[in-house]
Amino acid sequence: MLKATEITPAHLYSFKGGLKLKHHKRDSLDNGLSQSSIPDKLYLSLRINRGNIANPIVAVGDNVLKGQVIAKPDTTNGSYIHASSSGKVTAIGIRETASPNADYATVIEITTDKKDQWCTIAKTHSITEAIKSAGIVGMGGAGFPTHLKYQGNNIHTLIINGAECEPYISCDEQLMLDYPNDLIDGITLMMKAADAEQAIFALEDQVGGIKSQIDKIIAKRKIEHIVVVKVPTIYPAGGEKQLIKVLTGLEVPSGGLPLDLGIIVQNVGTAKALADYCKHGRPLLERIITVAGDAIGKPQNFSALTGTPISHLLQQAEFDKDKTERLVIGGPMMGYAMPNCDIGIDKTSNCILALSHENTQHHGDSLPCIRCGKCVEVCPSQLLPQQLHWYIKGENLEKAREHHLFDCIECGACAWVCPSQIKLVDYYRYAKSEINYLDYKRTKSDAAQIRHEQREGRLLKIKQERIAKRKRTKHRSKNPDKMKQDLQATLDRVKKAKEQKNEPK
Amino acid sequence: MHPFINILLFSIIALLFGLIVMWVSKRFKVEGNPIVEQINAILPQTQCGQCNFPGCKPYAEAIASGQAAINQCPPGGEDGIKKLATLLDVEVLELNPDNGDVKEIDMVVEVVEKDCIGCTKCIQACPVDAIVGAAKQMHTIILEACTGCDLCIPACPVDCIISIPAPLPNYIRRSEKPELYNLISEAQKC
Numbered sequence: 001m002l003k004a005t006e007i008t009p010a011h012l013y014s015f016k017g018g019l020k021l022k023h024h025k026r027d028s029l030d031n032g033l034s035q036s037s038i039p040d041k042l043y044l045s046l047r048i049n050r051g052n053i054a055n056p057i058v059a060v061g062d063n064v065l066k067g068q069v070i071a072k073p074d075t076t077n078g079s080y081i082h083a084s085s086s087g088k089v090t091a092i093g094i095r096e097t098a099s100p101n102a103d104y105a106t107v108i109e110i111t112t113d114k115k116d117q118w119c120t121i122a123k124t125h126s127i128t129e130a131i132k133s134a135g136i137v138g139m140g141g142a143g144f145p146t147h148l149k150y151q152g153n154n155i156h157t158l159i160i161n162g163a164e165c166e167p168y169i170s171c172d173e174q175l176m177l178d179y180p181n182d183l184i185d186g187i188t189l190m191m192k193a194a195d196a197e198q199a200i201f202a203l204e205d206q207v208g209g210i211k212s213q214i215d216k217i218i219a220k221r222k223i224e225h226i227v228v229v230k231v232p233t234i235y236p237a238g239g240e241k242q243l244i245k246v247l248t249g250l251e252v253p254s255g256g257l258p259l260d261l262g263i264i265v266q267n268v269g270t271a272k273a274l275a276d277y278c279k280h281g282r283p284l285l286e287r288i289i290t291v292a293g294d295a296i297g298k299p300q301n302f303s304a305l306t307g308t309p310i311s312h313l314l315q316q317a318e319f320d321k322d323k324t325e326r327l328v329i330g331g332p333m334m335g336y337a338m339p340n341c342d343i344g345i346d347k348t349s350n351c352i353l354a355l356s357h358e359n360t361q362h363h364g365d366s367l368p369c370i371r372c373g374k375c376v377e378v379c380p381s382q383l384l385p386q387q388l389h390w391y392i393k394g395e396n397l398e399k400a401r402e403h404h405l406f407d408c409i410e411c412g413a414c415a416w417v418c419p420s421q422i423k424l425v426d427y428y429r430y431a432k433s434e435i436n437y438l439d440y441k442r443t444k445s446d447a448a449q450i451r452h453e454q455r456e457g458r459l460l461k462i463k464q465e466r467i468a469k470r471k472r473t474k475h476r477s478k479n480p481d482k483m484k485q486d487l488q489a490t491l492d493r494v495k496k497a498k499e500q501k502n503e504p505k
Numbered sequence: 506m507h508p509f510i511n512i513l514l515f516s517i518i519a520l521l522f523g524l525i526v527m528w529v530s531k532r533f534k535v536e537g538n539p540i541v542e543q544i545n546a547i548l549p550q551t552q553c554g555q556c557n558f559p560g561c562k563p564y565a566e567a568i569a570s571g572q573a574a575i576n577q578c579p580p581g582g583e584d585g586i587k588k589l590a591t592l593l594d595v596e597v598l599e600l601n602p603d604n605g606d607v608k609e610i611d612m613v614v615e616v617v618e619k620d621c622i623g624c625t626k627c628i629q630a631c632p633v634d635a636i637v638g639a640a641k642q643m644h645t646i647i648l649e650a651c652t653g654c655d656l657c658i659p660a661c662p663v664d665c666i667i668s669i670p671a672p673l674p675n676y677i678r679r680s681e682k683p684e685l686y687n688l689i690s691e692a693q694k695c
Contacts (some may be wrong), residue, residue: 047675052675052676077676086665100680101678101680103678120673123644305679315541365577366683367683423683426680426683427682427683429680430681430682430683433677433679434680434682435677435678436677436680437571437673437677439680440674440677441611441675444649445549445550445551445652446550447650448550448551448552448633448650448652449545449550449561451561451633451635452550452552452561452632453562453635454634455632455633455634456560502518
């Protein structure tokens, strides 16, 4: 096993591909962290990114308190949703959410009373239970339910991901600057929960004094087995699989998870959320979100309640509506365009970007692929983006699957370098969703076939039994002597019974 | 060497090979026509009978024996026809309009429960046992098992079965395919 203490900048590995991008992070960091005010309305989506929809347990008209559970997941791949402020539930319905394609999902609308009144939070007995009841999901962007990561055995290393590699997004850096103590608490809790021997705290080499600050805290509190490592700033070094490769040289197997290597990767925000719950009894109701872009007058980081509408944050950041060409949740590489600004942010929303016309890359339409191969050079998952695009364009989805479409992390590096400006990631997202749908249909039709065959078999059996019965009666009618005997026997029996009945008289 | 020895030797060899062939044909006997299974795997298993055969398997058998064309399955749609054409190495045909139209979205059926009289006629019509109910009791449809074949709709004497869009499990989300222009001139026009 790799020893965390032996990792030095000289011992780092590198992953294939990747891009060097401008950071654009300074502006929002210089303005610091502000507390967002409580909005009039909160829109809490019951689906966090790619997870499953939770079931609402409140009804329209109910009064809710801050921290109260308002929806419970019915499968393991989901998380608890809490009311992020006190108020009244005014609507539960289908709305756009801050997820890919601004997909529709069930959303609970809470009209706040601005009192921010807390409910009492029940105590939990184990850290994994705490993760679950605090509604903690991966806060780096994918929203993977965190409690699932702690069910594995043989975890040896915990990697804390502080390498927010996408331009503009500075929420993680802000968090490390402002809450280093909570962060360390979270990391120690996670190590305990996973029974890990060591933790590697990965930072980008472009961040300033954070490493020395955290090193100081670790030394002061005499915590062992946590090592802070700086990694080169290459997009997407903050991707889970890429970060593991850089730090350990190991590769997550195709279709596998870091758990298969005995590694858990967690975002810094997730660590802080766990510390908040265990130390202060606060479930995950709030996150740090960057509001930036060239249509924003005062780019900054906000500590905002989940469900806060985008418009509310934009207003506080002096947003220029006329200049905005595109509104994006997430970074410029992996973000999703939003159709309007009445969408509530969720636990995974790390950034709101308002970009002007000059700054939106895809102003032109896509042109045909010229197979220049630039996308292959930058793909950090070592896929063949142009070939995948080719198959998906021709609806040859099975071929795309064979070419490991599902290993695509949707980092957007291929689309960034594409000289024809093809929205490659959109193709991959489409193909992934369509393959899942076709698989579902396949299992459904297989089940239908089995049901049909069983029904046919049953009907055939009934028919055969009927034929056999008819044959038996036919056999009897063919033999008149036996029929007569049978008839006589029955008549005798009836007669005898009558006589017996009459006797007592 | 005596010519009889040669004849005898070759006869023995022929007999030996004959025995091997016999053993192989028994040992590796294929039950049924394997192509039927392959065709059946492509068909959508709705068992709707729109192809004029009493189910997907009989239609597959008819295709395999050359009695039916590959374009008689509306639920399979264009994709299904293409797959069949590739499998059988025949030309792709347009869907035969006599067999019905392709539905734009997946549909299933639902019983309007207050109108149901409990006649069990739909239960007998359902090819996949997706309807639950008993005589003079309200019936209901297991939506996950319903294939949307619509065979129960004409069977119902009180018209209480209606077609609804099929519910998808919540882990499935379909996104739209992005557009791409094939020619520079097309892109410039827009």
